[in-house]
Amino acid sequence: MTITANDAPPPGVPATREAAAKLKRWQRLDAFLRIALPTAVIAGLICLWQDYVTTNNVPHYILPSPARVLDALVEDRAMLFSGLVNTLIITFGALFLAVTLGVTIAIALTQSRLVEYAIFPIAVVLQVTPIVAVFPLINIYVENIYAKLLLCAWIVAFFPILSNTTLGLNSADRNLRDLYKLYGASRWQTLRYLQLPGAMPYFLGGLRIAGGLALIGAVVAEFVAGSAGAGTGLASRLIEAGYRLQIPRLFAALFLISLTGIVIYVTLAFISSKLLSSWHESAMSKGNR
């Protein structure tokens, strides 16, 4: 395929102007449906929910209507917002630590087989032990509540970054490695110009997983922290609302948590596709291949 080739949709290059115009219309319609369809489905579900609650007169402490949830969201905004900020701090703090430590340790692992033998099993142990089971210990040894939650969320988010980056650093093309050796590249040069750029797609894949896991870690930590974590993040507001049967507030907190997850995912997916758009298959749009 040459630089001018454009083979979407198959087969081949649009032969005429008309075909090109048709292709463009088709692409626009595709982009529209991508957003319109899920929006319509969600709106429909919300309508059904509202309808079900009003027709059956469901008490709001069992299932609040969407309108009531919205009310709770607006009414309790100050409390929910401070909870959101705390949860975000824990989530992004954990993600930041996971990235810096994960990448640093991955580099150390790939520099020496002995380091890999020594450290990797520990990372696996951290990963496979359910965090809920480790938390009581963390609770005893760590005094500061933020440090507790942060540590907990970090343990969950760290492993995908470490394992994916390690895999990526080890996946450099063999011939390219030979080429670097042939031209007398130093370890640092090989790392900087060959291994790190080559590991980028793997790292970003790990980052996307870790972003979601950091949020899950933060929420789970607040849950297991129980009274120790009272009044910190969104999850503790959620639990508290549950105890007090303030179900609309519970839904509102849940909505914010889920929205946070979506925003994290979309942001990381966007960053990843921006960074890889020029060269990696995973980030190619159809018309651009």
Added chain:
Amino acid sequence: MSETLANAPLEGGETPAAVPPPLVTLRSVGKTFDNGTRALHGVDLTVGKGEFLSLLGPSGCGKSTILRLISQLDSPTDGDIRWEGTAADPKRREVSFVFQEPTLMPWAKVFDNVYLPMRLKGVGRKTAEPQIMHALESVGLADFRAAYPRELSGGMKMRVSIARALATDPDVLLMDEPFAALDEITRFKLNDDLLRLWDERGWTVMFVTHSVFESVYLSTRIAVMTGRPGRIAQSIEVDGPRQRTQEFRLSEGFSAIARRTSDALSKAMSA
């Protein structure tokens, strides 16, 4: 490229110099891999300065291993490899390698791929630029300096790979079946490009192939190899014109050498 060919003398040209001074000599070189496979045994081979030497043999006969030994990507288990002249100093020796795959970094633009060998040697981007652009011009890809490898065709990628190899002006250019994965039309074109560059730059080329015709068309000498363990069975001089064209491919001289080479190859394989 095509103009160069059209202007080239159709016949004659100078015959190769009697015996070129040696650049690198392999003396009873053997290579046994860690798993016990004997890849090479008792290989004696002298590569003359400015020669275009093809290593021809069945797959698995150790052709590529010889290139890896010469480039010091591997070291021989027996015998030794001696360099002559300025190339005797390993620090000043420039060896370039072209693999069967283009082996480009997909995340780097064409320019940066060609810049790689110089970047690794600590040459600044600005200083290297004229050399890089010259290399890209000589393979006809100057306009594609800002393209990514995925935007190029297979033949173009191979050209970038060749440009990277020649940008450093190597003492010896090692090519490991570089055109094996390309279609015949592209291969013939790259063959001609390679010959033109070899003629212009006065390189020494070692070219691994399993195609009799490709080896006869390109080389000044063909070393026919036997397999398991690999040895040089026969060395055949190709006394064709230095500038080769389609004319040469169809000439009687060409078919005679091709027949001799082909016979030598089948003898080596049955031996």
